Amino acid sequence: LAKTTQPISMDSYEGxxxxxxxxxxxxxxxxxxxxxxxxxxxxxxxxxxxYKTKVTNEVASLFIPADxxxxxxxxxxxxxxxxxxxxxxxxxxxxxxxxxxxxxTQLTVLP
Amino acid sequence: EAQVTQxxxxxxxxxxKKLTVTCSQNMNHEYMSWYRxxxxxxxxxxxxxxxxxxxxKGDVPEGYKVSRKEKRNFPLILESPSxxxxxxxxxxxxxxxxxxxxYEQYFGPGTxxxxx
Numbered sequence: 539l540a541k542t543t544q545p546i547s548m549d550s551y552e553g554x555x556x557x558x559x560x561x562x563x564x565x566x567x568x569x570x571x572x573x574x575x576x577x578x579x580x581x582x583x584x585x586x587x588x589y590k591t592k593v594t595n596e597v598a599s600l601f602i603p604a605d606x607x608x609x610x611x612x613x614x615x616x617x618x619x620x621x622x623x624x625x626x627x628x629x630x631x632x633x634x635x636x637x638x639x640x641x642x643t644q645l646t647v648l649p
Numbered sequence: 650e651a652q653v654t655q656x657x658x659x660x661x662x663x664x665x666k667k668l669t670v671t672c673s674q675n676m677n678h679e680y681m682s683w684y685r686x687x688x689x690x691x692x693x694x695x696x697x698x699x700x701x702x703x704x705x706k707g708d709v710p711e712g713y714k715v716s717r718k719e720k721r722n723f724p725l726i727l728e729s730p731s732x733x734x735x736x737x738x739x740x741x742x743x744x745x746x747x748x749x750x751x752y753e754q755y756f757g758p759g760t761x762x763x764x765x
Contacts, residue, residue, distance in 0.1 A: 583756070642692075
């Protein structure tokens with residue numbers, strides 16, 4: 539199983555761009571990289587997913603280098619409501635393999 | 650509305666008293682999972698199911714049972730709960746990847762269980 543390593547916490551200020559990096563040295567060929575956001579006492583919510591290079595949607599960008607051993611979630615111009623825990627998940631959610639979340643990164647956005 | 654529901658949302662029980670946490674999804678998803686979340690440990694998968702009558706262990710299956718008799722339901726059973734099973738539990742569902750399309754899990758609202 540591909541294990542992930544993320545920073546435990548990060549602080550930022552409103553309006554700044556935030557980059558959270560996840561390390562996944564044992565990523566398998568079929569694995570995708572998915573990021574989830576979780577607010578206190580709520581279930582995680584999907585943010586973005588990618589396999590290689592760069593993926594962008596309306597809320598975030600995901601950068602994946604060629605060796606795929608890490609990935610970076612980029613949140614443009616964060617606001618106070620972006621304060622949450624962000625999880626990097628590596629696996630093939632379309633297969634029978636079990637999935638493992640890391641410990642997550644607590645992002646705190648300050649005014 | 651597409652959703653995953655869990656019941657109960659909160660439960661306080663005593664050691665050894667069997668309990669079941671129900672999970673239901675209305676999206677016709679094949680895959681369902683149970684996770685527990687503890688402070689500092691993130692989300693850990695307990696069991697998952699690829700389809701009806703197909704279940705398998707996740708990272709922390711000890712002390713838990715599951716069943717998948719119907720596609721929409723995936724109950725989590727604690728035959729003899731112990732205090733170390735006090736946790737926040739999440740059920741999730743998803744479908745197999747089809748081509749390069751984005752694929753995601755949908756999580757329920759959580760069940761906070763306290764075992765005294």
